Amino acid sequence: EVQLVESGGGLVKPGGSLRLSCAASGFTFSSYSMNWVRQAPGKGLEWVSSISSSSSYIYYADSVKGRFTISRDNAKNSLYLQMNSLRAEDTAVYYCARAPDYGDLPEYWGQGTLVTVSS
């Protein structure tokens, strides 16, 4: 069974930093692209970033480019999102999501971790 468990969320001040983690199990992590998707309170889904299986291809939404960094450690079956220069508008539940082996769109989703940016 595919399992994705996010951690690292919490309350941070504007301008601060936070590192999210996603622990994967139940599949061969190193074979799949991964995504981060966020959802602000009461709002829709917003894609944040994608990383290919070997980290060769990395993409970011314009809203986070230059501030967020996605990475993965295939030996540890883990996905990360380093978030710097956080803003109030980054407040959201952040989901880790696995893509299928045939494409890029999210297939399996974690339960999410809440990030709140507030003074």
Place this chain on the structure above:
Amino acid sequence: QSVLTQPPSASGTPGQRVTISCSGSSSNIGSNTVNWYQQLPGTAPKLLIYSNNQRPSGVPDRFSGSKSGTSASLAISGLQSEDEADYYCAAWDDSLNAVVFGGGTKLTVL
């Protein structure tokens, strides 16, 4: 403003058939496949339809998807109260090099 356009709301009575539209452009829906996700209140999104019209194992055949040109649709037949949820379409956008989502449609079962 979402890249993919969905109606903000839809509704139907139990047993009815409802459809939710998703409009895009040549750089996303027009050249790539579409997924649909269901998000029940307080839960994570769940894949409902992939590759335009394929259902993952466990998804009832009451749910179906289609795509034509730069638009896609999700149809739900035999509407049930447990179908009350938010529904999102998504596609890869070749111009943005990004996954793009619709703004979501809140389905109410009257």
